[in-house]
Amino acid sequence: MASLRFLASLFALIAVVALxxxxxxALNGTGPFEAHSVINxxxxxxxxxxxxxxxNIVSMTFPWVWNPMILSVLTxxxxxxxxxxxxxCGYLGRRRLQMKVHVN
Incomplete structure (x- = not known):
């Protein structure tokens, strides 16, 4: 759980830096806002x-795995x-509420 929370904070940091x-x-007035992709x-x-x-991906799997699937995520x-x-990662690493069940 702690590792997922750490990954969530690391991914959030990368997202903020990229944004x-x-x-x-655009804020400096030198050009328009342009969102760069991972593949760029x-x-x-x-x-x-x-x-x-x-x-490696094309040789180990089918060629259609790279082009429509992975490439769509990377773009x-x-x-x-x-x-x-x-x-x-933040959702999966959240602290769960412990239910107190009393059995008589």
């Missing part, structure tokens, strides 16, 4: 690992994707 990075040009950042930072990951805006992951 601020996308909104900064991945292409800019490490294009060789993106190609290798695609080749989502980074702040939305990591915000959703933060919500899911």
């Amino acid at each position: 601020v990075a996308d909104a900064t040009p 950042y991945w292409t800019e930072l490490a294009p060789a690992s993106l190609v290798a990951t695609r080749a 989502a805006p980074m702040s939305v994707l990591f915000g959703g992951l933060a919500l899911v």
